[in-house]
Amino acid sequence: MAIEISDRAREWLRKHGGVAMVRLSPRHGCCGGRADIAVAEARTPDAPEYFTRLERDDVVLYIDPTLVDQGLTLDVEGFRGLRHLFVDGASLSR
Numbered sequence: 001m002a003i004e005i006s007d008r009a010r011e012w013l014r015k016h017g018g019v020a021m022v023r024l025s026p027r028h029g030c031c032g033g034r035a036d037i038a039v040a041e042a043r044t045p046d047a048p049e050y051f052t053r054l055e056r057d058d059v060v061l062y063i064d065p066t067l068v069d070q071g072l073t074l075d076v077e078g079f080r081g082l083r084h085l086f087v088d089g090a091s092l093s094r
Contacts, residue, residue, distance in 0.1 A: 002063060003063060004072070009074045010059055012083060018058060020060075021043055021045045021062045022061060038070070041085070048062055051065070052064075052068050070089060071089050
């Protein structure tokens with residue numbers, strides 16, 4: 001399976017439109033180098049044709065194709081109105 005979705009994340013996504021995008025976000029080191037970290041956002045990507053679309057349990061996920069076989073987990077952290085999605089399980093160094 002391309003990505004696991006926790007019950008908390010599934011419930012949170014259903015309350016926030018039922019769509020999530022999982023993409024790579026570059027992080028640059030102070031002395032050079034770069035790591036691409038997987039991040040999640042509760043929205044449809046601007047260019048969905050560049051993502052792999054998955055539908056599961058009334059939730060639509062758009063996943064960066066480079067992350068499809070990375071063994072990711074989508075979850076929620078925080079409390080009350082400060083909860084947000086996060087992705088566990090992948091980073092790619094360059």
